Amino acid sequence: MVAETTIRDTTVHLVDDDRSLGVALGRLLRAEGYACELHGSAEAFLGAYDPSRPACALIDINLPGMDGFEVQSRLAALDARCPVIFITGAGSIPASVRAMKAGAVDFLSKPISAEALLAAIDDAQDRYRRDTTDAAGRQDLDRALGSLTPRERDVLDGVEKGLLNKQIAAELGIAEKTVKVHRGRVMKKLGVRTLADLFRKVWLMRE
Known part of the structure; x- marks a missing residue:
């Protein structure tokens, strides 16, 4: 029995100057329900890429002209949420380490197995x-x-420093009761109900 094809919500951009490989991989991915776009160069991909659409990019590191690492750098400069998977016909440990340090999802060597790609x-x-x-x-x-x-x-800044209510009050020159009122309003506006949740929000602010 043939497995039912599912419709995926991500467009896969295949960026490789080897058109025959792009066509073969595109056929495989479409059979799995992915939308695919083939690009023969980095410039063609960057010109067509729409950051408003969910996408990932399968990019040959050794593209002519702008290489795969430069494409990844351009995407990062755009603050684009487009995960990158690098492919190469001449893989090396230094290149794979560089790719992963730069935030690539994976580094695949040609010939690429269907299982590894999916x-x-x-x-x-x-x-x-x-x-x-x-x-x-x-x-x-x-x-x-x-x-x-x-x-x-001001009160939130005190919480971020780990100060007690009375310490915040002393620092701001206001009553401790007033600090509690302001802290309650802060928690309501930030959508938290406990002090622990407030600390988690403060931690997120520091990220």
Whole structure:
């Protein structure tokens, strides 16, 4: 019985000047339900890439002109959430180490097995979801922080320093009861119910 093809939510950009390889990999990925776009050069990929669409990129390191590492650097400069999987016909340990240090999801040597490719793309999808969720959470936090009054921000700064309410009160020259009121408002605006949750939010601010 043939397994049912599923529709994936990620576009896979295949960036390789070897068109026959791109066509073969594209056929495999489409059979798995992925949308694929083939690009014969780094410049063609960067010109077509739409950061608003969920995507990952399968990039040959040794592209003519702009190489794979430069493409990855350009994506990072754009703050693009596009996980990169490098492929190469001449793999080396230094190159693979450099790729992983730069944040690549995986480093695959040609010929590429279907199992390794699909596993790497699944990992890339997971990373995209994590990065997108983290970015959305950060935006929500930034909006909440922007809604704080100057005094509420002063109290939050004290919490961030690990000060007790009475220490914050002494530092700001206000009553401890007033600190508690401001801290309660801060917690409400940040959407937390316990002091432990507030500390986790403060930790996220430092990231």
